[in-house]
Amino acid sequence: xxxxxxxLVVEVDDLTAVVDFWGVRRRVRLDLVDEPVAAGDYVxxxxxxxxxxxxxxxxxxxxxxxxxxxxxxxxDLMATDVRSEIENLKSEF
Amino acid sequence: MAALEFRDPIRAKALAxxxxxxxxxxxxxxxxxxxxxxxEQAIAKFGLRSAFPRDLNVxxxxxxxxxxxxxxxxxxxxxxxxxxxxxxxxxxxxxxxGTAGSLADAQARGARIDTVYSVAQAVDLARETPDDxxxxxxxxxxxxxxxxxxxxxxxxxxxxxLSAHKYIPPVMEIVAEMPGTRVEGFLAAGHAATITxxxxxxxxxxxxxxxxxxxxxxxxxxxxxxVKLVELVRDRAPAVVNMFPRCVTREGNRNAxxxxxxxxxxxxxxxxxxAHIPNGNLRLRDEWAAVDARRRFTIDLASxxxxxxxxxxxxxxxxxxxxxxxxxxxxxxFGGACVPDAPVxxxxxxxxxxxxxxxxxGGVPDLxxxxxxxxxxxxxGAEGPALRDNASRGPVxxx
Amino acid sequence: MSHLAADDRIMLKHGxxxxxxxxxxxxxxxxxxxxxxEVPAGLVGVAAMDDGGAVRLGDRWLVMTTDSHVIQxxxxxxxxxxxxxxxxxVNDLAVMGAPDVLGLTCAVILEEGFPxxxxxxxxxxxxxxxxxxxxTVISGDTKVMGKGEIDGIVINTAGMALAPHLVRDAGLRxxxxxxxxxTLGDHGMAVMATRHGLALDVDLRSDVAPxxxxxxxxxxxxxxxxxxxxxxxxGGAATALHEMASKSGVGVMVDEAALPxxxxxxxxxxxxxxxxxxxxxxxxxxxxxxxxxxxxxxETLRAHPRGADAAVIGVCTExxxxxxxxxxxxxxxxxxxxxGELLPRIC
Numbered sequence: 001x002x003x004x005x006x007x008l009v010v011e012v013d014d015l016t017a018v019v020d021f022w023g024v025r026r027r028v029r030l031d032l033v034d035e036p037v038a039a040g041d042y043v044x045x046x047x048x049x050x051x052x053x054x055x056x057x058x059x060x061x062x063x064x065x066x067x068x069x070x071x072x073x074x075x076d077l078m079a080t081d082v083r084s085e086i087e088n089l090k091s092e093f
Numbered sequence: 094m095a096a097l098e099f100r101d102p103i104r105a106k107a108l109a110x111x112x113x114x115x116x117x118x119x120x121x122x123x124x125x126x127x128x129x130x131x132x133e134q135a136i137a138k139f140g141l142r143s144a145f146p147r148d149l150n151v152x153x154x155x156x157x158x159x160x161x162x163x164x165x166x167x168x169x170x171x172x173x174x175x176x177x178x179x180x181x182x183x184x185x186x187x188x189x190x191g192t193a194g195s196l197a198d199a200q201a202r203g204a205r206i207d208t209v210y211s212v213a214q215a216v217d218l219a220r221e222t223p224d225d226x227x228x229x230x231x232x233x234x235x236x237x238x239x240x241x242x243x244x245x246x247x248x249x250x251x252x253x254x255l256s257a258h259k260y261i262p263p264v265m266e267i268v269a270e271m272p273g274t275r276v277e278g279f280l281a282a283g284h285a286a287t288i289t290x291x292x293x294x295x296x297x298x299x300x301x302x303x304x305x306x307x308x309x310x311x312x313x314x315x316x317x318x319x320v321k322l323v324e325l326v327r328d329r330a331p332a333v334v335n336m337f338p339r340c341v342t343r344e345g346n347r348n349a350x351x352x353x354x355x356x357x358x359x360x361x362x363x364x365x366x367x368a369h370i371p372n373g374n375l376r377l378r379d380e381w382a383a384v385d386a387r388r389r390f391t392i393d394l395a396s397x398x399x400x401x402x403x404x405x406x407x408x409x410x411x412x413x414x415x416x417x418x419x420x421x422x423x424x425x426x427f428g429g430a431c432v433p434d435a436p437v438x439x440x441x442x443x444x445x446x447x448x449x450x451x452x453x454x455g456g457v458p459d460l461x462x463x464x465x466x467x468x469x470x471x472x473x474g475a476e477g478p479a480l481r482d483n484a485s486r487g488p489v490x491x492x
Numbered sequence: 493m494s495h496l497a498a499d500d501r502i503m504l505k506h507g508x509x510x511x512x513x514x515x516x517x518x519x520x521x522x523x524x525x526x527x528x529x530e531v532p533a534g535l536v537g538v539a540a541m542d543d544g545g546a547v548r549l550g551d552r553w554l555v556m557t558t559d560s561h562v563i564q565x566x567x568x569x570x571x572x573x574x575x576x577x578x579x580x581x582v583n584d585l586a587v588m589g590a591p592d593v594l595g596l597t598c599a600v601i602l603e604e605g606f607p608x609x610x611x612x613x614x615x616x617x618x619x620x621x622x623x624x625x626x627x628t629v630i631s632g633d634t635k636v637m638g639k640g641e642i643d644g645i646v647i648n649t650a651g652m653a654l655a656p657h658l659v660r661d662a663g664l665r666x667x668x669x670x671x672x673x674x675t676l677g678d679h680g681m682a683v684m685a686t687r688h689g690l691a692l693d694v695d696l697r698s699d700v701a702p703x704x705x706x707x708x709x710x711x712x713x714x715x716x717x718x719x720x721x722x723x724x725x726x727g728g729a730a731t732a733l734h735e736m737a738s739k740s741g742v743g744v745m746v747d748e749a750a751l752p753x754x755x756x757x758x759x760x761x762x763x764x765x766x767x768x769x770x771x772x773x774x775x776x777x778x779x780x781x782x783x784x785x786x787x788x789x790x791e792t793l794r795a796h797p798r799g800a801d802a803a804v805i806g807v808c809t810e811x812x813x814x815x816x817x818x819x820x821x822x823x824x825x826x827x828x829x830x831x832g833e834l835l836p837r838i839c
Contacts, residue, residue: 002131002235002284003765003838004310004340018693022759025693029213031242034346044287044340047183047232047838048211049239051346052287058339062309065336066104066317073111073320102821109822130839134765140823158839184688184835188505197832201501210764210836214689232839312822433831434512444828453828454815460824463745463817 002046006054009041019045099311105144108316113146115323123326124150124275124417125319128265129282130157130443131310139312143460149323150275152417153447155264156282158232159185160439160446161364164406165394166257167191170229172397173255173390174204179222181207181215182229183236189442190435193397196229212239219252227386231257235284237375238349241356244377244384255386258375260359261285262293267368269301273418276303278322283309283337288353290345294333302331309337356381366411366438405430411438414447421451428452505832509726509772512832517541541735542661543584543722553658555590557581558650566614566644569682570697571774574614577647578621579774580725582702585651587721587777589659591704591711595630596622599648604639614645625702627651661732663720664740664780670806671779671789673706673799674699676729677757680771680834685760688836692763694756701775706798710779713792717785723777728770730827732778733806733816740780743812746827748820752801764836769818769827771834780808 007019012030017037019028026048030037033050037043042059043050098104116123127133133153136142145151155161168191174180180196187208188197200206205224209215212228219226230240237258244254265279281294286307294305304325308318318336325332335341355378362374377385386392408426413419421427421440431437433449440448505512517538525538534548544557559580566573582593598618602611622628629649678699685692703723711718720740724732737744753761753768761768775798781789786804793799816827 002129002233002282003134004131004235004284004287005763021763023694023756024759024763026691026763029242031246032238032346032349032352034348044284046235046284047239048213049242051235051238051284051349052340054339062099062314062337062339065338066108066313069317069320070104070107070111073115073324105822137825138767138820140818140820140825143823143825183838185837185839187835188832197503197505198501201503208688208835210688210690210838214691217689236838444831454826458812458815458826460817460826463811463819463824 004044004046004051006042006044009037009039009043011039012037017043017050019043019050021045099309099313101313105312105316108313108320109144112149112316112320112323115320115327116146116149119148119323119327122148122150123277123323124152125278125280125322125326126152126154126268126276126417127280127282127308128154128156128261128268129280129285130159131284132156132280132282132308132315133443135310135312135315140460141312141315143463144316145319147461149319150417151280151319152276153415154268154279155364155367155415155439156261157439157443157446158236158259159189160442161259161367162186162189162231162257163363163365164191167195168193168394168397169387169392170196170227170255171199172392172394173227173386174199174206175202175397176390176393178225178227178390179205179207179218180227180229181209181218183210183231184208186229186231212243216243216248216252219249223251225251225253227253227255229255229257233259233261233282233285234288234353234375237357238288238353241352244356244381245352248384253384253386253389254377256357256376258357259364259373260375262289262297263359263372264364264367264370265297266300267370268415269297269303271412271418275417277326278304278306280315280318280322281305281307283307283314283340286337286341286345288346288349290343291333291335291341292343293345298331298333304331305333307333307335307337307341309340364439365442366406366409366440367415368412405437409438411440411448414440421448424448503832508830508833509731510830510832514541536658536660540660540662542588544588544590546588546655546658549654551656553590553655555585555588555653555655555658556650557584557588558648559584560646560648562643562646563683564643565686566610568686568698570678571700572614572617573645573647574618575621576700576774577649578618578625578627579700579702581649581651582625582627582704583723583775583777585653586704586707587659587661587723588655589657589711589718589721590653590655591708592653593625593627593704594652594654596627597631597633597650598629599633599635601635601637601642601646603642603644604636606644611645614647621702625704627702659718659721661720661722661736662739664736664742664744664808665719666742666808666810667783668719668742668780668808669783669786669804670733670744670746670808671781671786671793672729672752672803672805673703673777673779673793674775674801675752675754675757676724676773676776677753677761677768677771679774680728681757681760681768684764684766684771684834684836690764690836692760694760696756696760699773699775701798703775703777703798706793706796707777709796710789710792714785714788717782717789718779719782720780721777724773726772727830728768728772729778730767730769730816731829733827734814734829736778736780737808737816738814740808741813743809743814744806744816745809746806746816746818748818750803750805752803765838766834766836770830
């Protein structure tokens with residue numbers, strides 16, 4: 001429902017920040033962000049407002065959650081199967 | 094930060110395989126609902142539907158604010174535009190018809206309509222012109238907080254807001270209680286939950302004994318969340334699970350929440366083609382009457398409705414389609430009185446709406462069996478290596 | 493009633509290159525200009541809805557096309573309305589298989605008060621584009637309308653060229669490869685970024701350029717290799733591929749990973765929620781190429797300065813005629829045609 005785009009904060013100027021989205025820069029307002037933002041942080045942008053500072057450790061948590069899920073979902077018996085599946089796919093790409 | 098990939102096709106395939114296994118474990122058809130237009134957009138954009146197992150039915154719920162903005166709300170914006178106000182709004186809403194045409198129709202008849210990317214631009218526009226600028230504010234709480242922020246920061250006297258903002262949590266209650274619904278779990282919208290926090294779904298789960306998984310919008314986010322949700326269905330474990338922890342916390346963005354409720358209050362109202370949703374609409378609080386277009390102007394809907402057709406909306410069955418208990422073919426309006434150019438219900442409005450897709454393609458074509466281009470062909474030699482020269486998997490999501 | 497309200501007036505979507513425009517052409521223009529069914533052997537008329545029309549002259553075809561150009565703003569990163577007017581017409585001729593331009597016409601309608609300096613800048617730019625294309629303006633017309641009666645400037649260009657064989661947009665056959673001559677979405681995104689007050693800081697440039705030289709090079713190097721051609725202007729590659737697929741009666745499978753799209757274009761696409769496949773190009777062509785000639789065609793395209801980013805992006809199938817299917821690497825989806833003017837979206 002809400003197009004949210006993550007981007008990298010380049011500079012902060014009081015209540016706004018310049019944010020880089022894949023090489024596209026736009027000034028984003030900081031009124032709504034939940035914690036202080038500094039250059040080098042990632043933020044989630046929606047309609048020109050940062051609505052979340054994205055802590056790097058939370059990105060890691062998300063990725064680990066997915067790895068965990070894969071491990072659990074596949075179970076011991078299936079593990080080899082998935083590993084070979086991933087290997088096959090790697091060679092395909 | 095390393096190039097962390099939430100668009101890694103290899104992991105996506107592994108997650109799709111896990112999804113197929115989990116669905117297989119359930120041993121019957123499983124119907125899940127997402128309540129987020131951006132989830133549908135992402136599912137469509139990345140072609141994820143063709144990667145879902147056959148027994149998994151992911152229903153597009155009432156999560157697209159464009160689709161569920163009711164016709165009379167659009168009529169108010171059209172009436173204000175005809176009365177001479179300059180209407181600024183998000184691009185999504187411009188072509189959506191009310192009972193007497195869309196804002197684009199009004200523009201064709203001379204009204205001034207400005208498409209903006211941010212509500213902040215609408216405020217800037219008001220600063221540059223002596224005219225009355227009315228911001229036709231659509232979107233869920235994620236978008237409403239931005240409207241709240243500009244109002245709190247102070248706006249020029251000629252700026253006002255026509256709020257059609259919606260609040261998502263109440264509609265989940267309505268859908269969960271629809272008679273005959275087959276929905277066994279909800280995929281909650283990660284960006285809305287960034288504002289509200291995932292804790293808001295706990296009472297819902299307790300009441301309805303249905304699992305809710307909060308999901309992000311990259312292919313891995315959606316697939317992983319679906320795996321989790323199917324597992325919760327399989328294990329009969331109604332719970333809230335946050336699969337989008339990089340953006341969503343239990344309590345959410347308190348700063349944004351505070352601003353939201355400082356400016357808006359929830360009231361009941363109709364959602365197009367669905368139902369009356371108690372507390373589903375966000376209106377400006379009394380102390381902001383000065384910036385409330387509904388109180389600043391007399392909106393002359395009567396003249397607009399003089400020639401309006403008797404309401405077809407009553408025959409619309411979008412609510413049932415969204416609940417997964419009817420298909421477009423069951424609707425008397427489908428393809429006749431309700432077509433993409435003149436949609437009646439929510440499902441025909443959105444480019445990803447079920448009815449729109451059925452209308453365009455005569456049903457939902459099964460793409461699972463289509464071969465990948467260039468794969469398994471003997472003659473790929475000529476273009477094989479060249480093909481991948483420009484290969485790029487889209488911008489690597491930086492986070 | 494609401495249906496009528498929407499249809500009794502021309503809307504912006506009727507000029508946006510998508511389905512609404514095609515319906516208007518079919519319902520209004522084709523009815524008016526339909527050709528006698530006896531004639532078609534020596535004629536490609538409006539009913540073909542191709543990039544240009546053609547009349548048989550002895551053993552050759554005289555290809556003609558006309559195009560009116562309106563754009564806000566008239567000067568945009570990478571080009572201006574003048575360059576657009578020349579490139580648009582030259583490219584329409586080229587993708588009919590007629591890259592050698594005999595002559596162009598130029599009719600300009602100006603709004604009272606339009607800056608003289610801007611007009612001269614536009615004309616100079618047209619001249620440069622003509623030189624690049626090896627084309628000459630041989631006839632012209634000027635009109636001025638009152639203030640507010642027209643938005644700045646409108647340029648119409650028509651062009652003529654001779655071709656021994658026509659290349660149509662309906663000639664795709666199963667097994668043919670789809671080749672694009674360069675990156676997609678540059679023009680539309682560059683113009684979009686300057687409109688709607690997006691306030692983006694990004695180096696985006698329109699690709700507007702005459703590409704008849706590029707087309708000539710590939711037609712010469714690989715005679716008979718090109719089975720169909722179209723320039724993906726308004727409506728983008730999605731609309732062009734739809735037209736080619738449905739007129740040819742084939743399905744088209746596109747490999748998303750193979751699409752040449754600049755990172756900056758992708759970035760804006762993500763921000764405003766618009767698919768680069770739906771966005772206009774003004775210096776590109778989509779080619780249907782016989783599978784056995786793809787290597788040669790690519791090599792020739794890439795050796796040309798306007799074809800460095802050329803790529804094979806898809807293949808034609810007997811299956812699912814008229815459908816354009818995109819393989820995203822995660823799954824597959826149908827590519828829809830845009831419904832009207834593209835607007836940035838928030839949800």
